[in-house]
Amino acid sequence: MWGMPLVYLLVGGGLFFLLYSRFAPFKYFKHALNILRGKYDDPDDPGDINHFEALASALAATVGMGNISGVAVAIFMGGPGALFWMWVSAFVGMATKFFTCTLAIMYRGEDTAGKVQGGPMYVIREGLEKRWGGNWTYLFKPLAGLFALAGIFGPLPIFQANQLTQILRDSIYIPQGWVTANAHMGGDLITGIVLVIIVSIVIFGGITRIGKVTARVVPAMVVIYVGCVIAILASHITEIPHYLGLIVTDAFNANHVRPSAINGDAMFGGIVGSLIVIGIQRGVFSNEAGLGTEALAHGAAKTKEPVREGLVAMLGPAIDTIITCTMTALAILVTGVWKSSEANGVTLTLNAFNEALPTVGTYLLVICVVFFAISSMLTYSYYGTKCLGYLIGAKYQHLYNYFYVGSIIFGSIASIGAVIDLIDGMFALMAIPTMISAVLLAPKVKEAAQSYFSRIETFKTFD
Template structure:
């Protein structure tokens, strides 16, 4: 019986993450990219000024500063996908897949601009009067109460899509692999690691959104800088091959010959799919966090959110790809995911120091995601029920961390992937319908900025 369910979920996950979802995510994102007239991209400097707190006001509605909102959202997206996901893209699609990840990231920046502008434009409130954001509120406040079934659809899928099963499972597996735990002791080791991870996570998430934002604001810069310095060291040691790496990425992007024998369509899908997992643009999670930002200007938060895919995919994922390709170990490597990234780091850096640094980065990446995802699930349940019921979500969340640490990964991945895909449907549909509202508000905002009215 359980085996049949596993097969059904696996088949559904494979189908929905194929052409239908890619058309919705990339087709919709490309439309928003063109529809924006590229106006937001011309204000990157202004977005950075916002992020630095130039326009922060304490009396603005919301719980988090622009910086904390972006840090928390990035904390959720910068995770194992940036380390193992990129390795999988190279192993299955070749170096050219990285180019299509870049393309998808630019499209995703436009999607994030629209979805997160809407998350502030159409915010809701819980029964205690706290400001709430996310696709469920965009749908009910922006499209009307008659659209509430679509909001319920998103929130229900979000309860499963934002569970910590994937991160907890991969984190424990990484630690078991790195420290070469004896196979006979694997279950006990994973269980103890799962309990430890659950305790650490509980200390943060039971403090609420403000503590999550504070911790994420400190963790995100540290993990990006450490990772940046490590990869730059690898590239410095392999400086002679760097020009050829970029050439390989661009040439392979339109041929796919190095791995796929010219299967260009499959190559593009691989890159796009990995980018979607990496930056989550259009899936609806980031708007829940950005919707809590302390601001009265929706466009301002949209500009800040737009930086997310740039940091997540264009920076962090690119760093991972360059480290793997520079090592040369990816050619004919028997395996992918974290094992490929680990082997690449160790092959260049002496005394296996690469594995040590990568393990530290994995810990920070995984924990930052675990901290943030709890807020997403809590937000979904509070929308479906009430705050009193939603408070129990974190208890379930902690319990799932322990269970996910010892169960098989395949079913967990397929179940959560399916839920994530279902979350994208109402998110992108509502964004496409309400996009004219964002474009109109953007025209007003940029005109005020031009006239120095802020």
């Protein structure tokens, strides 16, 4: 499913949003930061969580394993050039998030329990189906259902569980002699069971508890992780210019794409096209722009102004991919571990930390991975719960959490290849309804944005 057509939809759609809005969201970056810090938060506005908690919840699912493991997978498969295409996905993804998350507030709908909800399935139902109706209903209902169905499986915590288990096994269990490299299943299973207990304590409290926990955990972990990466880059500062140049040149000659990653059906004879797919795929996995998961998180924000949440959501790819992923990628590249190791995923990042920060680097990365992985698991559970509630009714949506925590066991003991294939496939299916609905309703967002920006000086503040 991750062929060039989906890349065209995500990148082409994001470029369309960028040009169609005439770069308007980027002109109000400072205003977006003011919204984020609560300057316009009205406690009486509809919704469940404030703007900061909504962004923290969304970032909890993106900043973390997508940055630590996802970018490592991209470099392992495609080499330095993959990061360039991750940048492309992030830049156009900022415009995509502005549109999709504005729509998530603009077209919130009620679930079967009468509670206001946001997300692509409600955007399709309230924004397309109810307004266009007629014969188009037969298209829009399945489109909303497709997103909700894929949204049950796409946000499963199996990648986070897999990578957390992997780093604990490689950095602690095996070195301590608790398990052997060829007989580690018992240790992985125990890790999975412990994760089930920790995650269950939080997710059964709903989005309010999830938002409060992630708002405290994510900023602290970002500071620790970024501090470690800065130390690595400082110790290899002379190598940075070379690799920044290599990232750009390798993006177009694809000298480091692994043969197993080449898709012969991709454009440009398969090699460069395959590299583009790798970079966009991992970039979207990192920042989630266009997948619809971002709209599920931001759709719960307390606001009467849809454009506000679109502006806040726009900050996500900048923080996530352009800053954090770039730092991780450079740490892997400047330390040289990407050349000499067959390690994939989080282990490749761990090797970079070990090379630059012997002993202490391992434990600092383990701490970050533990908290990042768990915070991601907390947010993802909310996504799947909303999708199941849309399909079978809010009365039964709580049942998803039992399926969700059970999948942690599978993620802990499965191979990374199986985990990535399942998640990527479901994310591809989620992107199709999200992007189609956003493109069709783009005029509504542009109209709302023009109205909002014309009134910006009149807004009441709550400092």
